[in-house]
Amino acid sequence: MVVGLNENQLIESIARRAARDIPDSGLILGIGDDAAIIRTAAGYDLVTCTDTLVSGVHFPENTSAYDIGWKSLAVNLSDLAAMGANPRYTQLALTLPHARSDWLEAFLDGWYALAQQFKVRLIGGDTTRGPLSITVQAMGEVPADQALLRTGAQAGDLVVVSGELGGAALALECLQAGKQVAADLLQRLKRPQPRLDLGVALIGIATSAIDLSDGLNLDLERLLGQQGARIELDKLPLPAALKKIPEAWRWPLAISGGDDYELLFTIPVVAQVQLQTLAVELSLPLTVIGTVLPEPGLKLFAAGAAYQPTSSGYLHFEN
């Protein structure tokens, strides 16, 4: 039965789901008071991030509540993964035009499908009426001084990417063009997998890390700052569907397509063996795609020749 919920019922519905989590010694107080209370362990740093998803901007307006629930949590956990943090707690600020019980339950189904996979607890939040948008705040722990930062890459380090690139962007383009999209490709767009196990495992191996939300080109520039990189496009790990399309369409998607939520990181050359071991342990492709250069700028090469990208990735507020 679909029920219109008032604010108290909305909060209670969320709190009931959260109450099913197994107890957590660090969580002193969860949903229901003015704020939540956390006791952090000595020797650990708390890592915290926040991300907003707006309907029509970060997901098409007809996206299912389940997929919105999954993705709004996933993009935040992906930021924690890029820090090497072990995810612990989240807060959910939900702005809804209407509070319907069926929408909320489906949203929470999607959220908890991912939350339970990583034992992440929902400890607080806010519910308001307005245009559909979701802001999630996530907290994780990392051993003191061990977090993976964007700074730290050295010239000569190898540039590595997890999983495959461009699948989410290809799925989105196909959807927008009204074309059929294969289920596995659609999954990359709608239910990205935050690379949390990889992030934790990269502590002590990676010299820098970022998650790929806005496209390889843009996120690589953010990662390298005053340094640069030479990237071999032929080495980019691509989904089969992307390999089949013409290069003029393929490279822009692989280079500038956002929403992959893979990790992009650098390692010293000597860590290559560790990298291969890790890829096997995690059953996750970890592909060396280039080398860090001492001067700023990205040098892209395809089949041995320099390649000039036409688009630089997804920036909000650009026209």
Add this chain to the structure above:
Amino acid sequence: MVVGLNENQLIESIARRAARDIPDSGLILGIGDDAAIIRTAAGYDLVTCTDTLVSGVHFPENTSAYDIGWKSLAVNLSDLAAMGANPRYTQLALTLPHARSDWLEAFLDGWYALAQQFKVRLIGGDTTRGPLSITVQAMGEVPADQALLRTGAQAGDLVVVSGELGGAALALECLQAGKQVAADLLQRLKRPQPRLDLGVALIGIATSAIDLSDGLNLDLERLLGQQGARIELDKLPLPAALKKIPEAWRWPLAISGGDDYELLFTIPVVAQVQLQTLAVELSLPLTVIGTVLPEPGLKLFAAGAAYQPTSSGYLHFEN
């Protein structure tokens, strides 16, 4: 000069303001990476909350950027105050239809006017394009196991409120009716003062606490849960403007008017002397307005007679 900002410029403008803060030994990494890193002190619990403000719902659409900046921080700090927490860090998720430099600078002026008053640092966030809405997440510290909770009031405890009630609601009603509003009354609506010094001072004195965001009636029910209270309306501390209007208009505003962001709390009868000392020390009225009863329900009395409220406070999603 008004400049249209792209996403990087928007983040840089915010980061420049944040960089002016004096260094903080607990903040390992602030704005600029995938997440922020905090090292919390042993013996303290971290208190965390989040609140969203939507244009047209939580503030009129013509509200100045300065006032939006102030209030979006204030309502979150008010939640920390209600926990007895010392505020430390915030994250700002800003959703804007357009990114204009003049709007952003005025927003940050309002934000930092309040942030610097309480030495609260902005350590991260997100910027997205969409209908104007602001989600703030705030973190504070409280000595382990000492936070002020909503649970804890005992039958016979005194019900106390800080400051004055109903001023923000009166200002809003006047604004909506197109009437002139006195500056001091408008200030209560637009620039609420989170009662942080009071919250910290109430540790060891108050048996329970909540901040008044949705009106005395509703927030008192939330505070007391399965208990109740007898409230003497004649004791309610009201601004002069509210005392002048007819009772039929006055009591609903005082009882159900939201947005005051005062603290509502309970103390044992024996703590009355401490309460008076505290009021003097903080130069803040702390008024006993009633008594906790063992059974649920609010019993309101005016001039010795029972009073029946007509509205129960502001609930989102109610029709």
